[in-house]
Amino acid sequence: MTFRSERQLLDPVxxxxxRQRFPIQDAEIPFYESRIDLYGYSEDQHLTxxxxxxxxxxxxxxxxxxxxxxxxxxxxxAMPLAATRNxxxxxxxxxxxxxxxxxxxxxxxxxxxxxxxxxTRSHYKxxxxxxxxxxxx
Amino acid sequence: MSAxxxxxxxxxxxxxxxxxxxxxxxxxxxxxVGANLFEASPGATAxxxxxxxxxxxxxxxxxxxxxxxxxxxxxxxxxxxxxWIKSDQQINKQENQKEKDQxxxxxxxxxxxxxxxxxxxxxxxxxxxxxxxxxxxxxxxSDDALAEFCHAxxxxxxxxxxxxxxxxxxLAKLFARxxxxxxxxxxxxAVFAPYFYNEPTTAAEWASLxxxxxxxxxxxxxxxxxxxxxxxxxxHLDDPTFLRILRTELPKTGxxxxxxxxxxxxxxxxxxxxxxxxxxxxxxxxxxxxxYNLHGGFLSLALSSLGLTxxxxxxxxxxQKDVIPVIGQSTPTVRFYxxxxxxxxxxxxxERCFKALGIASPEDFHAKVCDCVVCRGVVxxxxxxxSTFGELHISTPQSKRPAQTPAAAKxxxxxxxxxxxxxxxxVREASGAAIVRALDEAFETWGKQPTLxxxxxxxxxxxxxxxxxxxxxxx
Numbered sequence: 238m239t240f241r242s243e244r245q246l247l248d249p250v251x252x253x254x255x256r257q258r259f260p261i262q263d264a265e266i267p268f269y270e271s272r273i274d275l276y277g278y279s280e281d282q283h284l285t286x287x288x289x290x291x292x293x294x295x296x297x298x299x300x301x302x303x304x305x306x307x308x309x310x311x312x313x314x315a316m317p318l319a320a321t322r323n324x325x326x327x328x329x330x331x332x333x334x335x336x337x338x339x340x341x342x343x344x345x346x347x348x349x350x351x352x353x354x355x356x357t358r359s360h361y362k363x364x365x366x367x368x369x370x371x372x373x374x
Numbered sequence: 375m376s377a378x379x380x381x382x383x384x385x386x387x388x389x390x391x392x393x394x395x396x397x398x399x400x401x402x403x404x405x406x407v408g409a410n411l412f413e414a415s416p417g418a419t420a421x422x423x424x425x426x427x428x429x430x431x432x433x434x435x436x437x438x439x440x441x442x443x444x445x446x447x448x449x450x451x452x453x454x455x456x457x458w459i460k461s462d463q464q465i466n467k468q469e470n471q472k473e474k475d476q477x478x479x480x481x482x483x484x485x486x487x488x489x490x491x492x493x494x495x496x497x498x499x500x501x502x503x504x505x506x507x508x509x510x511x512x513x514x515x516s517d518d519a520l521a522e523f524c525h526a527x528x529x530x531x532x533x534x535x536x537x538x539x540x541x542x543x544x545l546a547k548l549f550a551r552x553x554x555x556x557x558x559x560x561x562x563x564a565v566f567a568p569y570f571y572n573e574p575t576t577a578a579e580w581a582s583l584x585x586x587x588x589x590x591x592x593x594x595x596x597x598x599x600x601x602x603x604x605x606x607x608x609x610h611l612d613d614p615t616f617l618r619i620l621r622t623e624l625p626k627t628g629x630x631x632x633x634x635x636x637x638x639x640x641x642x643x644x645x646x647x648x649x650x651x652x653x654x655x656x657x658x659x660x661x662x663x664x665x666y667n668l669h670g671g672f673l674s675l676a677l678s679s680l681g682l683t684x685x686x687x688x689x690x691x692x693x694q695k696d697v698i699p700v701i702g703q704s705t706p707t708v709r710f711y712x713x714x715x716x717x718x719x720x721x722x723x724x725e726r727c728f729k730a731l732g733i734a735s736p737e738d739f740h741a742k743v744c745d746c747v748v749c750r751g752v753v754x755x756x757x758x759x760x761s762t763f764g765e766l767h768i769s770t771p772q773s774k775r776p777a778q779t780p781a782a783a784k785x786x787x788x789x790x791x792x793x794x795x796x797x798x799x800x801v802r803e804a805s806g807a808a809i810v811r812a813l814d815e816a817f818e819t820w821g822k823q824p825t826l827x828x829x830x831x832x833x834x835x836x837x838x839x840x841x842x843x844x845x846x847x848x849x
Contacts, residue, residue: 267776269722269764270707303825304722332824356729360758 238341240317243290250315253345261373278369285309295324302334306354308361380675381684382798394689401795404432414487420538432563435531442499443570444508454508458699459488495526511579524591527568564601567591571697572606585623592628601631608639611648621658631664637697641673642832649839656682669695672716673836679806690787707778708786710763714816721764727823746792813837
């Protein structure tokens with residue numbers, strides 16, 4: 238499968254993160270002037286996770302991801318596996334931002350693990366946790 | 375207006391903004407009102423000017439004559455159809471045209487404010503409306519017609535306030551009983567000569583006309599200072615011929631002040647060469663004229679070290695203005711003005727820097743970011759309070775995206791204005807070197823933060839433009 242839109246990355250990444258114990262999720266969550274492509278919550282770990290989906294422009298994704306660190310414990314950029322070759326992985330690692338490569342089959346691989354963000358603000362995180370919990374009933 | 379430069383003159387974009395200028399009246403150096411706004415709401419504008427123009431706060435009326443000239447639109451087409459001073463208007467259909475459910479129709483016609491202005495000024499503005507064609511330099515070849523035009527524009531600025539107030543029945547009676555009250559009405563701080571945009575394809579013709587307009591207005595022997603406005607494309611900052619014309623011709627016009635308006639000149643995005651050219655122009659002109667930037671930001675304030683007298687801008691934006699009108703733009707978010715960067719930023723980009731910069735409490739915020747009255751009132755209990763500057767809501771059930779709440783926008787505007795006034799006061803006392811040092815320090819701290827790196831590149835450019843100019847000016 239060739240990914241033509243970021244939207245096509247959503248399902249495989251969502252399924253992958255659900256298997257990583259982040260089953261409570263929502264897409265396109267507004268965060269001030271931007272929208273978080275995918276936001277997940279792991280109730281047993283009380284951890285949140287934000288994902289920016291991008292086809293190519295990883296620098297732009299990084300800008301977004303840096304902001305998402307304010308509202309989530311873990312932040313990832315997810316891209317087609319082929320596009321991850323151009324990514325400066327050291328730069329991502331230095332900021333604690335993870336990288337997920339999505340293969341043509343939809344199989345996801347963590348290429349750079351995200352680190353717990355020291356930037357997370359509880360006033361943002363808790364508001365999203367309450368929102369996701371409310372939605373999941 | 376305060377004798378010590380730079381001064382800050384606030385441009386009123388609409389009457390919705392009057393709350394800001396009224397609350398800050400005692401701190402402002404002046405306000406500037408477009409003649410189109412005056413004609414859109416004469417009573418409200420006159421009343422506001424009367425309340426504002428007290429103490430050291432002065433007022434100006436921008437005659438907005440450029441609106442009747444030509445410009446190149448975003449597709450590169452030369453426009454002289456005056457479409458940008460038109461609007462879609464609902465009018466009642468003629469009886470015989472009435473249909474069952476449609477009693478009105480939409481027509482594109484001149485805005486009432488500009489039509490009214492053209493009627494008050496007369497030739498050539500009224501003629502351009504009648505012909506539905508912009509004023510061309512060839513319309514003003516006759517010196518007599520040109521002098522008449524200048525007289526009308528000056529007369530408008532000096533008498534519009536009193537003529538509107540005289541129309542108020544109560545005030546008219548009061549003025550009749552106590553003529554000194556009418557005589558005490560404030561006059562504008564200066565009278566602007568009519569001006570047109572130096573449309574780049576025929577800039578020499580327009581420049582020649584604009585200089586003649588300044589000369590003719592200066593010759594009117596008004597009891598008020600005469601100022602001119604240079605409205606030109608930013609590309610003219612790269613054009614030595616155009617700049618030489620300004621340097622050599624403006625001081626000979628007889629005016630006492632000049633307001634520069636380089637359309638699309640964004641201080642934070644302009645290359646060093648343009649910043650330097652602008653600074654040099656200011657330094658040269660200020661030897662014989664009071665020089666203002668009509669739509670300026672912090673760099674222009676700092677250029678007071680090279681001779682700039684003052685700047686004007688809007689209450690929440692307007693530190694640059696494109697002469698080509700922007701049509702159909704949604705209301706922009708009023709972002710937080712970050713004092714160290716001298717620039718607006720999103721709340722999140724700023725908040726993401728706090729930890730790295732050791733900002734952990736409201737006290738730290740007030741010490742390292744801003745301690746204006748608004749910030750002291752908003753960031754009180756914890757740093758989380760800062761996010762209220764970016765508060766969003768779904769404004770209508772039809773809205774697809776959240777928009778900034780009116781309260782958050784108001785906070786950002788008041789914070790910006792108070793910060794700008796504090797910057798003015800600081801610049802008045804600071805040396806050029808101290809300003810450059812502050813810009814360098816901000817770059818070394820805020821400019822190294824990952825969310826602001828790309829947004830801080832103007833700081834070293836400003837520093838080098840100011841430094842180079844400071845050195846040149848002192849030699």
